[in-house]
Amino acid sequence: MVDLQRDDAFQSLDVELLSIAPDAREAWREEGGRMGIRNFETVLSDADNGVATSFGVMRWAVGTEPGHTFVLIDDAGDVAWLQDYGAPENGGVMYVLPHEVVRQVREHL
Template identity: 55%
Template structure:
């Protein structure tokens, strides 16, 4: 959850106008309680059953085959997936935390605006 807190508070990310939301497989009540405790204000959605994760194709990186990894999906203004990266995957470093600037740099490149 620290990743969500840090992205929400990152001035560089805020200045892009990109809307952030977080999706997890946690039950809504648990997700809401954790978000409130940490002061998370961005939308937090529950994907119990992993339907959204499956539709976006991110279950290919599932941990233990059942839990989505640490995946970022950039959906463009037309509703198309413009960029996907699972930082928890071995081929992407196997990290469960990524500095906001690293995510921002990659998103900026995907959007064609270069490095932020």
């Protein structure tokens, strides 16, 4: 998230970045501050995983913890792209380089 916030190519895409996690907002502020997250308005606390479930993200969950999933929502509110990089069947990657996210967003917008 931090690298995407700092990436000029991502910033030029005219998309909003929102991080959704089951953690409490206070925990996000503490951890996010250490990580360098600048805007906590872009963090959604999804304690019951309702939002994650509605986007189909929980299919890659480990227990009740969602993975590292990217969801691109188009102007009509439809899912234009959905990719979980952390799942073993998707490569098991826990960090995705910004240029890969930029490539996917450009391809699916």
